[in-house]
Amino acid sequence: MSDLPARRLLLVHAHPDDESINNGATMARYAAEGALVTLVTCTLGEEGEVIPPDLAHLAPDREDRLGPHRVGELAAAMTELGVTDHRFLGGPGRFRDSGMMGAEQNKRPGAFWSTDVDTAAPHLVEVIRETRPQVLITYDPDGGYGHPDHIQAHRVATRAAELAADASYRPDLGPAHTIAKIYWNRVPRPVAEAAFARLHAEGSAFPAVAAIDDVPGVVDEDRITAEIAADPAYTARKTAAMAAHATQVAVDGPFFALSNDLGQPIFTTEYYELVHGTSGAPEGERETDLFAGVTE
Numbered sequence: 001m002s003d004l005p006a007r008r009l010l011l012v013h014a015h016p017d018d019e020s021i022n023n024g025a026t027m028a029r030y031a032a033e034g035a036l037v038t039l040v041t042c043t044l045g046e047e048g049e050v051i052p053p054d055l056a057h058l059a060p061d062r063e064d065r066l067g068p069h070r071v072g073e074l075a076a077a078m079t080e081l082g083v084t085d086h087r088f089l090g091g092p093g094r095f096r097d098s099g100m101m102g103a104e105q106n107k108r109p110g111a112f113w114s115t116d117v118d119t120a121a122p123h124l125v126e127v128i129r130e131t132r133p134q135v136l137i138t139y140d141p142d143g144g145y146g147h148p149d150h151i152q153a154h155r156v157a158t159r160a161a162e163l164a165a166d167a168s169y170r171p172d173l174g175p176a177h178t179i180a181k182i183y184w185n186r187v188p189r190p191v192a193e194a195a196f197a198r199l200h201a202e203g204s205a206f207p208a209v210a211a212i213d214d215v216p217g218v219v220d221e222d223r224i225t226a227e228i229a230a231d232p233a234y235t236a237r238k239t240a241a242m243a244a245h246a247t248q249v250a251v252d253g254p255f256f257a258l259s260n261d262l263g264q265p266i267f268t269t270e271y272y273e274l275v276h277g278t279s280g281a282p283e284g285e286r287e288t289d290l291f292a293g294v295t296e
C-alpha cells in the first residue's frame with residue numbers, strides 16, 4: 001500500500017471513448033500532476049457503430065471485430081492523456097456491450113446490462129482494494145443519458161465502493177478500503193446552452209446539431225459542486241484522446257460528433273457533483289481540486 005502514489009483517482013466507464021469525452025481533461029491533469037489515475041472500462045464497445053467507411057467491416061453485424069479494435073483506440077487515447085493504468089472490468093471481453101436501451105443485444109448472454117450487479121461488482125472491488133483510490137468518478141443513476149451499459153456502470157461502481165469498504169466481504173480480494181469521495185459526471189445547463197449557441201453561430205463540419213438533452217448529465221447549475229478548469233494543455237490532450245476513438249468520434253476544432261453525425265461542443269472545463277464524502281471547498285463554493293479535503 002505504501003508504494004502507491006499519494007493521490008489516487010478511479011474512473012468507471014461503460015465503453016472505450018466515454019472516459020475521454022467526459023473526463024479527458026481531468027484525467028490528463030491528474031496524470032500530469034503524478035496522481036495514480038486508474039480507468040476501468042466495463043465493456044469493449046463491441047456493439048458500436050463505425051464512422052470511417054474503411055473500417056465498416058469491423059461492425060458487430062459483419063466481422064464483429066469492433067471490440068478488439070476499440071481496445072487499441074483506448075490504448076491510443078490513454079497515451080494522449082498520459083494515463084498508464086487502464087483495465088477492462090473482469091478482463092477484456094468479460095462483459096459485452098449491451099447496445100442501446102431496448103435493443104435485442106440487451107438480452108444477449110454476457111451482455112453487461114443482463115449481468116447481475118453482484119456478479120460484476122467483485123471484479124471492481126479487487127481493483128479498488130488494490131489501488132485504494134480516494135476519489136471515484138462515475139455516472140449518475142441514469143448513466144448520463146440512459147444507455148444501459150452506463151446505468152449498469154453506475155450501479156456496479158456504487159455497489160463495489162460499498163462492498164470494498166466492508167471488511168467482512170471477500171477478504172480474499174484484499175484489505176478493505178473506503179473511498180473518501182464519489183462524484184458523478186455533470187454539465188451545468190447554462191454552460192451547455194452557451195456552448196451550443198456558439199456551435200449554432202459558428203457552424204461546424206457536421207450537417208446538424210445535437211440537442212442539449214443528448215449531452216450526458218446536464219443539470220441545473222446548483223447541483224455542480226466541483227469543476228476542473230479548462231487548461232489549454234489538457235484541452236489539447238482531451239481532444240486528441242477523443243479523436244483517437246476514431247470509430248466513434250469525429251472531431252472538428254472545438255466540436256465533435258458521434259456516429260449520428262450530430263455536432264456537439266467539447267467541454268473544456270469538466271464539472272462534477274459530489275454525492276459521497278465531504279467537500280474540501282469553503283461553504284457555498286465549488287471545489288477546483290477533486291482531492292480537496294482528502295486527508296489520507
Ligand SMILES: CC(=O)N[C@H]1[C@@H](O[C@@H]2[C@H](O)[C@H](O)[C@@H](O)[C@H](O)[C@H]2O)O[C@H](CO)[C@@H](O)[C@@H]1O
Nearest residue numbers: 015045047048049097098099100258259260
Ligand atoms: C458515447 C457512447 O456511450 N457511445 C456508445 C453508444 O453509441 C451510440 C449508438 O451507437 C447510437 O446508435 C448512435 O446513434 C450514436 O451515435 C452512438 O454514439 O452505444 C454503442 C452501443 O452500445 C456503444 O458501443 C458506444 O460506445
Ligand SMILES: [Zn+2]
Nearest residue numbers: 014015018150
Ligand atoms: Zn458509452
